[in-house]
Amino acid sequence: MKTLAHRSAATVPQPDHPYKVMALYKFASLPDAESLKAPLAAFCCGRGIKGTLILAPEGINGTVAGTPEAIDALADYLFADGPFGTRLAGAEVKYSFADTAPFLRMKVRLKPEIVTLRAPQVDPNRQVGTYVEPEDWNGLIERNDVVLVDTRNDYEVGLGTFQRALDPHTANFTEFKDYVAKNLDPARDKKVAMFCTGGIRCEKASSYLLSQGFEEVFHLKGGILKYLEVVPETESRFAGECFVFDERVSVGHGLEPGTATLCRACRHPLTEADRQSEHFHEGVSCPHCIGESEKHAAAAERQRQMELARARGTAHLGDDAAHTAARRKSEKQAQAERSRKANGG
Structure with missing residues (x-):
């Protein structure tokens, strides 16, 4: 029997992009996490799926990408046919698509x-607290008696957040308690x-x-x-873009890839400014x-090695994905600027 999460994998629209991205989490009892x-x-690597999945006795969390067929097979494995049984039924699962591989390797x-x-x-x-559907969120956060808090870290908030939201200025989630x-x-x-x-951090928060x-x-x-x-x-x-933990760096409305890039020295997301x-x-x-x-010296050497690799006509690890993503962002920015000028902006 296929779960609702699996049916969403099979029926979600399949745009003309070679990579399907699955982000999921589920708090569930997994005392056998080590054996899983x-x-x-092996299941993911055997199908060319890349990304990161975290297993713990309290559940599963992660984001992976692969061909649409491979990701749909993974949905079967997690929610219906694999060793997890029905324990991950009702998992929070979101799908999006990418033109280039968002991840370089697979890690569990x-x-x-x-x-x-x-x-x-x-x-x-x-x-846990009371869930609010996205369609009802605006009405809630516009109320004067509601305190709105962004539970993400400072570098994420810097790219975009909801109007009127408080920024905790945390460097990691453990600081949220303070x-x-x-x-x-x-x-x-x-x-x-x-x-x-x-949604996962808010479950705990x-x-x-x-x-x-x-x-x-x-x-x-x-x-x-x-x-x-x-x-x-x-x-x-x-307002702004949402930071994501892969080579897309950020996404905007409709989950389209955003314009942010990543500093290769400190991994901080970068705006156009x-x-x-x-x-x-x-x-x-x-x-x-x-x-x-110290970070600059290491990054400068990495950049030098990448430039040498390109001069030799070979690929440096991460070079292709990072530069393809940067090129696509640049093209998107140029297109937006042309559109703005054409409309008198």
């Missing part, structure tokens, strides 16, 4: 948590709404707030990615890592 790791890795990792918060009292399988302790008060903040990239005595906690079902997929751009309250900075040097440095000379 090797078979899952075993970790204590599928998203690290280090709060033992938190159990999303037992208690932000809550210092900035939110259950006696004052009666209604708190939260969002993240795909909402469970954590409820454990701390907050009464009404809401979170965006499917995260920003689902919102950008289903809410028309004309009605959107999301960042790339115009005097501190930006392709493959070497950016405004976010200008004082980190």
